[in-house]
Amino acid sequence: MKPGHGEILLAEGDLEVPAEERELIEAFRRQLDAGMWAAVPLVTGSGRREAQLVKDFGDVPRDADRVIFFPRAAGGGA
């Protein structure tokens, strides 16, 4: 997510293809190094929708179809 733009596609690939997986890992690291948070939208077994915040590429569920990066939360309006 980007101010003034909304959703931007950063990288896409197939985890089963090693070269593409490496690209995804690098893109993931770049975003986290830039101070972004990463979240995977999920549908739980009961059908409930929620997000899983991930800090490591290894935590991303293998069947996830996307990871959303967004700026880190900060206290506001103090």
Place this chain on the structure above:
Amino acid sequence: MLLALCATAIVIFALLAEVLLPRIEKALQRRRARRRTLDSLGFDPGRERRAEQRARQLLRSCVNEEEWAMYRDLGFIRVWGRQADGPEGRSGGTPYAYLVYPHKPVVAYLPQTRRLLNEYCVEFPDETRPYGSALLPDSDDVLAKWMALTGDERGLIARSNMHLPGRQVDPEAVRRDLWRLSEWERDRVRRRRRADDARGGTVPAP
């Protein structure tokens, strides 16, 4: 007679011009200044609208159908809390929820009594300001709060600035929103029942 009317009209016109011209000039100056400010910020209304459209699509693809409809119809989303004692231990074990507004504090409340608990001021600023602004589009801001609340409620609450209701949000406006929400839910239940009845083959009485 005609001459007198013309003379009167000219006088009235001159007097009006005397009064109105400075105001028109000031309004034009303000408009020019506003444009200069927006230009210096790199603000582009068309780009912001397109960004918001993209953000709405993304939000819709992440939340459930009810939450999306709630946001579309009411302008906010309710997220149920999951901590046993509520945020900061304030719910006493009763179910609680948050109202998530775009670019406004998250408001915690007790749905049973509609009592407001706290407001949590939280922002997601992108200081790289890639397009001139550090603020996410409205729907992205709601989605960021939704993801943070459903993914790590305790962490988001800990990062936010907590205040009693009324610091930034108007408690009366929030209570009105809670009333709107209950009416909206009642209406949805009624419509669902009608649809179920129609599917079941029974025809509602005229």
